[in-house]
Amino acid sequence: xxxxxxxxxxxxxxxxxxxxxxxxxxxxxxxSFWRIITCPGGPGHVLYVKSxxxxxxxxxxxxxxxxxxxxxxxxQGMLNPExxxxxxxxxxxxxxxxGDPHYFWTERIVTTDEEVVLTWYDIGEPLLIHTQPGEGGxxxxxCTLLIPALGARLSVDGVQASGRAWPMQREGRPFSTxxxxxxxxxxxxx
Numbered sequence: 001x002x003x004x005x006x007x008x009x010x011x012x013x014x015x016x017x018x019x020x021x022x023x024x025x026x027x028x029x030x031x032s033f034w035r036i037i038t039c040p041g042g043p044g045h046v047l048y049v050k051s052x053x054x055x056x057x058x059x060x061x062x063x064x065x066x067x068x069x070x071x072x073x074x075x076q077g078m079l080n081p082e083x084x085x086x087x088x089x090x091x092x093x094x095x096x097x098x099g100d101p102h103y104f105w106t107e108r109i110v111t112t113d114e115e116v117v118l119t120w121y122d123i124g125e126p127l128l129i130h131t132q133p134g135e136g137g138x139x140x141x142x143c144t145l146l147i148p149a150l151g152a153r154l155s156v157d158g159v160q161a162s163g164r165a166w167p168m169q170r171e172g173r174p175f176s177t178x179x180x181x182x183x184x185x186x187x188x189x190x
Contacts, residue, residue, distance in 0.1 A: 004141075004143070004187060005190065006132070006133055006141055006187035006188060006189055006190060007187060007188050007189070007190050008185055008186070008187050009039060009040065009074065009075070009140070009186050009187060009188055010036060010038065010039035010040075010071075010074075010075065010185065010186045011036075011037045011038050011039075011183075011184070011185045011186075012034060012035050012036035012037045012038075012039070012043075012184060013033075013034065013035040013180075013181060013182050013183075013184055014032065014033065014034050014144070014181040014184050015033045015105065015107065015118070015120060015179065015180045015181055015182075016030075016031060016032050016033065016178065016179060016181065017029060017030075017031040017033075017118055017120070017152045017153075017154050017165070017178045018030055018031075018165075018177040018178060019051075019152065019154070019161055019162070019163030019164055019165065019177070019178070020163045020164070020166065020177070021162060021163050021164075023166045024166070027163070028051065028052055028161065028162050028163035029049070029050070029051035029052070029053070029154050029161040029162075029163055030049070030050050030051070030080070031047060031048070031049040031050075031051070031118060031154055032047070032048045032049075032076060032079070032080065032083070033045075033046075033047050033107055033118060034046045034047075034071060034076070035095070035097075036064075036067055036071075039067060039070060039071070040070055041064065041066040041067030041068070041069065041070030041071070042064055042066055042067050043064065043067070044062060044063045044064025044067045044068075045062060045063050045064070045093075045095040045109075046060065046061065046062040046063075046064070046067060046068040046071060046090075047059075047060070047061045047062070047093075047107075047109050047116065047118075048060055048076060048080070048083045049061075049116065049154070050082070051154065051156075051161045052161065052162060053154070053155075053156040053159060053161050054156070058082060058083060058085070058088050059088070059089075059091065060083075060088050060089065060090045060091065061090070061091045061092075061093040061109045061111065061116065062090050062091075062092070062093060063092070063093060063094065063095060065090045065092075068090050069086055069090075072084050072085070072086050072088075073086065074140070075140055075186050078138060078139055078140060091111050091114075092111065092112075093109045093110060093111045094109070094110045094111075095107065095108070095109055095110075096108045096110070099119075101123065101147060101180055101182065102123060103121070103123060104119060104120065104121040104123070105119070105120045105121075105123075105149075105180055106118065106119045106120075107119075114156065114157060115156070115157055115158075116154070116155070116156050117153075117154070117155045118152070118153075118154050119152065119153050119154075120149035120151070120152050120178060120179075120180055121149060121151040121152070122149060122150040122151035123147060123148070123149055123150075123180075124147065124148035124149070124150060124174055124175070124176065125148075125173070125174065126145050126146065126147045127145075127146045127147075127148075127170060127171070127173055127175070128143075128144075128145055128146075129142065129143070129144050129145075129146055130142070130143045131143075132187075133187055133188050133189040134189065139188065140186050140187060140188050141186065141187040141188070142184065142185065142186050142187070143184070143185050143187075144181050144182075144183065144184040144185070145181070145182045145183050145184070146170075146175070146179045146180075146181050147179055147180040147181075147182065148170075148174065148175045148176035148178070148179050149165060149176055149178045149179055149180060150165055150167055150176050150178075151164075151165060151178075152164075152165045152176075152178035165177050165178040
């Protein structure tokens with residue numbers, strides 16, 4: 001098997017939650033969670049979240065601000081240009097995971113005065129996606145295991161965000177607006 005010829009810039013996880021009130025309607029919650037094993041900014045965790053629970057403004061929680069900022073200027077900023085603004089404050093937080101991705105998965109983010117909880121459930125069949133840098137107009141390539149979740153919720157201090165996950169298709173297979181993205185590696189051309 002040949003090795004991927006590109007430069008690996010990060011390896012980790014990137015589960016996401018995208019909730020809306022109606023199928024195809026505007027997102028009421030958009031959350032991008034990262035657990036980074038390795039990248040130029042170091043290992044760590046970060047959550048980028050925008051919801052009615054955050055007054056429809058982006059909030060960033062992390063245990064490694066250098067990594068959070070590096071992601072903003074690279075992959076996360078490419079995936080969602082709104083999150084590329086390094087003027088958004090980063091709140092120091094601790095991160096705890098629990099669950100079994102066959103059934104449910106929970107990420108708990110705790111600050112000195114706030115708790116954010118993300119949970120994925122009603123888990124579907126995984127898809128393995130591999131794209132090259134430049135494919136689809138994206139600067140970076142990715143190899144990831146996407147596990148759709150037809151159920152997802154996000155809460156801040158016990159208050160649950162409105163909206164829900166919606167089923168969709170990805171490359172002719174059942175998918176969702178919410179997914180666990182495990183063993184994710186991003187690349188750029190050498």
